[in-house]
Amino acid sequence: xxxxxxxxxxxxxxxxxxxxxxxxxxxxxxxxxxxxxxxxxxxxxxxxxxxxxxxxxxxxxxxxxxxxxxxxxxxxxxxxxxxxxxxxxxxxxxxxxxxxxxxxxxxxxxxxxxxxxxxxxxxxxxxxxxxxxxxxxxxxxxxxxxxxxxxxxxxxx
Numbered sequence: 001x002x003x004x005x006x007x008x009x010x011x012x013x014x015x016x017x018x019x020x021x022x023x024x025x026x027x028x029x030x031x032x033x034x035x036x037x038x039x040x041x042x043x044x045x046x047x048x049x050x051x052x053x054x055x056x057x058x059x060x061x062x063x064x065x066x067x068x069x070x071x072x073x074x075x076x077x078x079x080x081x082x083x084x085x086x087x088x089x090x091x092x093x094x095x096x097x098x099x100x101x102x103x104x105x106x107x108x109x110x111x112x113x114x115x116x117x118x119x120x121x122x123x124x125x126x127x128x129x130x131x132x133x134x135x136x137x138x139x140x141x142x143x144x145x146x147x148x149x150x151x152x153x154x155x156x157x
Contacts, residue, residue: 049078052074080102
């Protein structure tokens with residue numbers, strides 16, 4: 001009888017563990033995407049210009065004048081990116097390069113409106129974003145999905 005009881009408990013544990021694991025909400029173990037810092041986890045997609053402006057205002061303490069100048073840049077950037085995403089004539093790599101260029105142009109325009117202290121914080125945040133993107137692509141140039149698929153070393157700046 002003692003061995004039957006032992007087997008019963010082992011079987012109970014084997015069945016209970018997967019059931020407990022299935023009860024963990026996905027938000028607790030999923031990360032990333034554009035909305036990775038938001039409640040609920042998971043990928044949300046691009047932020048609206050208004051949400052971007054709120055975030056920039058919060059992160060860099062933008063003045064009302066800066067906000068008035070930044071918003072048209074964000075709206076124009078969203079329109080350009082949407083047009084590239086909707087254009088099915090190019091390949092993914094071409095589309096990706098266009099989106100990167102649009103983002104860079106917008107960053108340059110926004111950065112030009114910032115004071116020195118804000119620029120320092122902006123540059124730091126942009127570098128962190130680029131580092132996250134490199135890590136997401138498999139550890140940097142030459143890694144899986146990286147920008148340097150061959151054995152060639154990345155160009156030195």
